[in-house]
Amino acid sequence: MPDLPELPDLPETSLDPDDWTAVRAAGHAALDEMLDWLMTLRDRPAWQPMPEAAFAEFQRPVPRGPEGLDQAVRDFRRAVLPYPIGNVHPRFWGWVMGSGTPGGLVAQVLAAGMNVNAWGGQHAAPYVEVQVLDWCKQLLGFPAEASGILVSGGSIANLVGLQVGRDAMTNGLAGTDGLKALPGDLVIYASTETHNSVERAARTLGLGTAGLHQIPVNDRLEIDLDALSQAIAADRAAGRQPFCVVGNAGTVNTGATDDLAALADFCAREQLWFHVDGAFGALAAISPALAPLVRGMERADSVAFDLHKWLYMPYNVGCTLVRDPAHHRRAFSPGAASYLSALERGAAAGPHNQSHLGPELSREFRALPVWMSLKEHGVDRYVRQIEQNVAQARALGAMVQREPELELLAPVALNVVCFRYRGRGADLDRANAINREILMRVQERGVAVPSSTVLRGVFAIRVANTNHRSRREDFAALVAAVLEEGRRLTAPA
């Protein structure tokens, strides 16, 4: 072994400031600046492109010497803050994104101040998380003894649920001996409308994309139960091992919800793990009016959902709930890691070790903003905001249907609206190109940010409304801009 290299003998130092007053001033100014920024969202475009000068900022080499906190804040203010994707803006309805709250910002400041590692041990953070999970169980109708974990979002929440299901349905073998020990290939079933995070989870879990069989949908874009049953019978006959069905509570494309009660019955009968991807749609359960749409979800073996989408929590926080805690624990058992052992007393004691229920060891304190926001507003207020989003989506759907130049492309099942500009007798390719151009122009003008999808070959302008800041007039502004650009693009030359 070579000799240890010599190191210079310097006086000790730390990264804490010599002058706390300066950092204190910068901290107060930063919080004030962001609160002002949130107060004035409507004065700015929903999105704006980044100029060349902004890109240059991101080519600079790593600083060797100190530039100072104030300079770093100035860089942020110049190169970063003016160019958000826009999800906090009142006219942003792209993909499915959360809009956050000012109270959530304050809670994040407090969580950042503590800067605690919420993995486990004896301290307050795991208790906060377990209480948030208890609240989630109550809200979604899951049994009190169910298990759960907060994760970064719906993608990882799906991965966790599917890993627990994979190991549960192979009696732990997939987790210990690997897939090669199994008598046949494991298969997950989900509709063609299912979010791609399920396919990515299948890859991560070693099943490959071939381990996900996509089942056709009916005209309401819900999974076709007969096709599901036939696919599973055929795979069993071919020696494969069906083990899991994923039901959708609110598909990403159109907000459609599979018949979850029928899927729960089917999975019980066929002895399959029933996982629900309810990234946003699961939250319909907290509204008495909307809850019937997701009936059956409470019978799932695992459910994945986001709190940063339809519960308006700041990024990022999603959740997996697992009905059987023993299955959950087995899938993420820490093994024989002596450095993680609990002791009888002291910091390493404590009943809650959340890092043993998911893939992450070090974890941010993402439960705190959820815990504080639920206290700040109360659940009833969230119910009202969710119902408001659905009512707004229905109103937008009606606006589209009243305009002969526009076409609604899917039923408004929840809070998602897919539509297009018809274009005068244009063929499909031309109509798709026109709508793609309309969408880009509406975004570039800063009017609004819907996103897009393709439904049965038709390019759709897609509005997913999980935005508590939107008002009816915002949707009217979108319709007006789409009509204007559509007419401009199809005007005879």
Ligand SMILES: *Cc1c(COP(=O)(O)O)cnc(C)c1O
């Ligand atoms: C957003 C979404 C996901 C993924 O969630 P992330 O929080 O973005 O990781 C999964 N499924 C559906 C239906 C979604 O809408």
